[in-house]
Amino acid sequence: MSTHDLYTIPVGLATWDVGMSGASRFTWEYDDGRDRMLALYQKGKDKQWDSTKRIDWDLEVDPYDVLGTPDEMIAIYGTPLWDRMSTRMRRDVRLHSAAWQFSQFLHGEQGAMICSAKIVESVPDLDSKFYAATQTMDEARHAETYARFLQEKVGLAYPINEHLKALLDSTLSDSRWDMPYLGMQVLIEGLALAAFGVMRDITTKPLPKQILAYVMQDEARHVAFGRMALRDYYRDLSEAELREREDFVIEGCHLMRDRLRGRETWEHLGLSKAEVGEAMEATDRSDYLRAFRSLLFSRIVPCVKDIGLWSPRLRQAYADMGVLEMAGQSLDALMRQDEEIADKIDEARFAEEEAERHAEVTGTIELGSTS
Numbered sequence: 001m002s003t004h005d006l007y008t009i010p011v012g013l014a015t016w017d018v019g020m021s022g023a024s025r026f027t028w029e030y031d032d033g034r035d036r037m038l039a040l041y042q043k044g045k046d047k048q049w050d051s052t053k054r055i056d057w058d059l060e061v062d063p064y065d066v067l068g069t070p071d072e073m074i075a076i077y078g079t080p081l082w083d084r085m086s087t088r089m090r091r092d093v094r095l096h097s098a099a100w101q102f103s104q105f106l107h108g109e110q111g112a113m114i115c116s117a118k119i120v121e122s123v124p125d126l127d128s129k130f131y132a133a134t135q136t137m138d139e140a141r142h143a144e145t146y147a148r149f150l151q152e153k154v155g156l157a158y159p160i161n162e163h164l165k166a167l168l169d170s171t172l173s174d175s176r177w178d179m180p181y182l183g184m185q186v187l188i189e190g191l192a193l194a195a196f197g198v199m200r201d202i203t204t205k206p207l208p209k210q211i212l213a214y215v216m217q218d219e220a221r222h223v224a225f226g227r228m229a230l231r232d233y234y235r236d237l238s239e240a241e242l243r244e245r246e247d248f249v250i251e252g253c254h255l256m257r258d259r260l261r262g263r264e265t266w267e268h269l270g271l272s273k274a275e276v277g278e279a280m281e282a283t284d285r286s287d288y289l290r291a292f293r294s295l296l297f298s299r300i301v302p303c304v305k306d307i308g309l310w311s312p313r314l315r316q317a318y319a320d321m322g323v324l325e326m327a328g329q330s331l332d333a334l335m336r337q338d339e340e341i342a343d344k345i346d347e348a349r350f351a352e353e354e355a356e357r358h359a360e361v362t363g364t365i366e367l368g369s370t371s
């Protein structure tokens with residue numbers, strides 16, 4: 001079945017074309033790789049996995065309860081709008097918000113694949129090209145995984161959110177080689193990673209938990225790559241050049257914040273204009289979502305600080321958004337935890353399979369002895 005049949009809102013053109021800009025760079029130096037970068041490249045090669053084998057696709061998903069989370073987490077829960085809704089409508093709200101969320105993850109992963117391929121082309125150093133090539137493969141596997149999840153298990157998809165699209169557009173159409181890193185590795189991936197993390201930790205359903213944990217395990221390398229490359233490069237930039245990067249980050253963070261509001265789901269559910277307004281207001285006011293939103297900056301803010309874009313102006317922008325305190329988060333600790341969670345899921349999963357195989361063998365033996 002074509003994905004176009006699953007889109008709630010027709011996406012129109014079959015492709016979205018962003019003009020290419022900047023140079024494709026060759027280098028003739030094959031022997032000056034940085035040890036840290038080459039070690040990351042090695043890890044990128046060692047840690048490839050195959051979603052057809054590692055993920056248990058036989059697990060069932062209820063499209064009306066994809067994550068198995070309580071209704072209290074829905075933005076409009078407890079509002080007059082929610083109270084007026086029929087049980088059927090509430091089911092639709094649950095389905096559409098999960099479909100919207102996972103669709104944005106999927107489009108973001110495709111964006112990440114395209115951005116990392118662009119890094120392969122444009123970055124001047126061979127060690128970075130090598131690493132970015134492994135990331136391109138990682139992102140292809142992520143897009144493959146989310147696409148399968150949406151198509152086979154959720155059965156409904158949303159087009160790309162306009163704010164995410166705007167950020168991807170300005171990231172990809174910039175000719176400076178560091179911009180795909182800043183837009184993609186730091187902002188889009190930083191936000192996605194935090195969103196994956198919240199969902200991985202709150203979901204009670206095994207399939208989305210596996211997917212989120214395994215994807216996150218790879219993302220830790222991607223963040224490390226962005227930090228390493230930009231920290232080295234930004235050290236030598238002029239004040240004016242750094243200022244341009246900061247403007248890009250501030251603008252990008254505003255776009256990311258607005259992307260989270262998900263206006264299109266409410267519009268699509270058949271609510272009146274006034275009700276959409278009510279839902280948006282509830283989204284902005286909801287304590288749960290406010291906490292969720294600031295948590296979503298837990299990976300971006302420390303990373304921006306770490307790469308050396310930490311002027312008073314940028315700090316003020318984060319203070320205005322209410323996320324400045326996220327600068328104290330330890331990215332390394334968060335990423336170590338991501339690794340451990342994925343490893344634990346593997347252990348539990350494969351121990352279970354082992355037990356099942358054992359039971360099967362014992363059963364067969366017993367069968368043989370009684371016949």
Ligand SMILES: [Fe+2]
Nearest residue numbers: 109112139142
């Ligand atoms: Fe990814």
Ligand SMILES: [Fe+2]
Nearest residue numbers: 112189219222
């Ligand atoms: Fe990534």
